[in-house]
Amino acid sequence: MSVTFHLPSVLAAHVGDTRTIKADGATVGVAIDHLVSRFPQLAPRLRDAHGAPYPFVTFYLNDEDVRLVGGFDAMVSDGDEVTIVPAVAGG
Amino acid sequence: MTATLDPGAMSHDRSLPNLSREELLRYSRHLLLPEVGLDGQRKLKAARVLLVGAGGLGSPAAIYLAAAGIGTLGIVDFDVVDITNLHRQILHGTGDVGRSKLASAISRLREVNPHVTVEPHETRLTSANALEIIRQYDVVVDGTDNFQTRYLVNDACILTSRPNVYGSIFRFDGQVSVFCTPHGPCYRCVYREPPPPGLVPSCAEGGVLGILPGIVGTLQATEALKLVLGIGEPLIGRLNLVDALGARLRTVRIRRDPTCPACGTRELQQLIDYDAFCGVADVSDEAPMLEITPRELAARLARADDVVLIDVREPYENAIARIHGARLVPLGAFADAIPSLDRQRDIVIHCRSGARSATAVRQLQAAGFTRVWNVVGGILRWADDVDPTVAKY
Numbered sequence: 001m002s003v004t005f006h007l008p009s010v011l012a013a014h015v016g017d018t019r020t021i022k023a024d025g026a027t028v029g030v031a032i033d034h035l036v037s038r039f040p041q042l043a044p045r046l047r048d049a050h051g052a053p054y055p056f057v058t059f060y061l062n063d064e065d066v067r068l069v070g071g072f073d074a075m076v077s078d079g080d081e082v083t084i085v086p087a088v089a090g091g
Numbered sequence: 092m093t094a095t096l097d098p099g100a101m102s103h104d105r106s107l108p109n110l111s112r113e114e115l116l117r118y119s120r121h122l123l124l125p126e127v128g129l130d131g132q133r134k135l136k137a138a139r140v141l142l143v144g145a146g147g148l149g150s151p152a153a154i155y156l157a158a159a160g161i162g163t164l165g166i167v168d169f170d171v172v173d174i175t176n177l178h179r180q181i182l183h184g185t186g187d188v189g190r191s192k193l194a195s196a197i198s199r200l201r202e203v204n205p206h207v208t209v210e211p212h213e214t215r216l217t218s219a220n221a222l223e224i225i226r227q228y229d230v231v232v233d234g235t236d237n238f239q240t241r242y243l244v245n246d247a248c249i250l251t252s253r254p255n256v257y258g259s260i261f262r263f264d265g266q267v268s269v270f271c272t273p274h275g276p277c278y279r280c281v282y283r284e285p286p287p288p289g290l291v292p293s294c295a296e297g298g299v300l301g302i303l304p305g306i307v308g309t310l311q312a313t314e315a316l317k318l319v320l321g322i323g324e325p326l327i328g329r330l331n332l333v334d335a336l337g338a339r340l341r342t343v344r345i346r347r348d349p350t351c352p353a354c355g356t357r358e359l360q361q362l363i364d365y366d367a368f369c370g371v372a373d374v375s376d377e378a379p380m381l382e383i384t385p386r387e388l389a390a391r392l393a394r395a396d397d398v399v400l401i402d403v404r405e406p407y408e409n410a411i412a413r414i415h416g417a418r419l420v421p422l423g424a425f426a427d428a429i430p431s432l433d434r435q436r437d438i439v440i441h442c443r444s445g446a447r448s449a450t451a452v453r454q455l456q457a458a459g460f461t462r463v464w465n466v467v468g469g470i471l472r473w474a475d476d477v478d479p480t481v482a483k484y
Contacts, residue, residue, distance in 0.1 A: 006341070008261075008262075008263075008264040008334075009261075009262045009263045009264055009336060010261060010262055010264070010291075010297065019334070019336070019337060041424075041427075054286070055282060055283035055284035056282050056283075056284055056285055056286040056291075057286075058281060058282070060343040060344075063341070063342065063343045063344055064343070064344050065343070065344060065345055065346065068346060083332070083341060083343060085266070085330070085332060085343070086286070086291065087238070087259075087282040087285060087286060087291065088259050088260065088261035088264065088266065088291060089235070089236060089237050089238045089241055089259055089261075089285075089291070089293070090147070090236055090259060090260040090261045090293060090294035090297075090299055091144050091146055091147055091148045091149070091233075091234045091235050091236040091258070091259060091260060091294075091304070
């Protein structure tokens, strides 16, 4: 399954300054595995050393909070979109 | 037309304040909207909205809410206008540099709309005063610039049952939502805990597009207005993501988390120590940090002492101003660079003001380094005390 990730500008710098990038996987977690295998510096910014989600980085699968649809184990389909939204505090 | 706008003739709610003839004229384009109308405008006049922060987000929110006729605007801020604020904080002008932000805001808002009462709260919002201040208002607009105050505002809004019109920005991205309503989620439902200090740079460190708070703060003002008027679909259970570079607005769904300690289980019954919660407290308990002033550093460099000088700012900051001989290792990549550092040598770390370099010093201390110094005041103080040709930004 090919999934499109949408990244904020703070993370785009770690994937070659692009804000939209595709990755493959049957679940959100596997697609993230694929993404970070290509951009290892992204890994610690998306999840902890054990692969668990951080409480300050949220993922939305087709605009639905991934925590409510199975977390990183949520199944994905071709063309699905995952939006990554880290906490920011600027004002 | 004037006769039909007589409040007594049009309004059914006698508890709302009346509008003067000047106000009727001033708000005439609102009065023509069936969704606002005379009673709506009177609701706006009766409303009390609190802006936490008179900075990037608070500026456009305050100006538009004042222009729209919100009767009472409370503003919490303790800061002074700095020239680096002016590219985005449109409440303040060049002549206000050095003035308190509240004094500047009051002058500007009086000019925008003399019918608005501005209530200044010249203080830092803390666990000790947040409930007392927030309780005085109907709606809160969160325009703060740090995680501690964001969690404080959220929790105080839950405890006082006040809606929290949230906005946040960084670089080219913004977030907007309405939290803390009777059935909707709160900030903790989305972000249960803040990132550890140093992981997410502040706007002072990472930069922000000056126009972005204009977009996000105006969206917050719109939501505050809708809440007061009781019209439209408030941004409850939805998080709007503003992408200024892509010119896209994305809406994701968020929900109340039944396990949320603030609005779910309600186990959070009082405000907490937010510095500790966000990991920025108890530095006094940590190992002492060696510090070096820019003048002392300049003397060591002039003597050709064996010093490894590291700049932990971003490359674009280094392009603006740098100290000759410094090795650039942005803080985000610092942990990866630690194995390449020689712990036998004296390591001196600087950034823009001394905050990020302190984080890097702590990382080295945690890795067992002992001969590590933080440059007090960063390159800004270097420019003041050592080399005035170095640009300040």
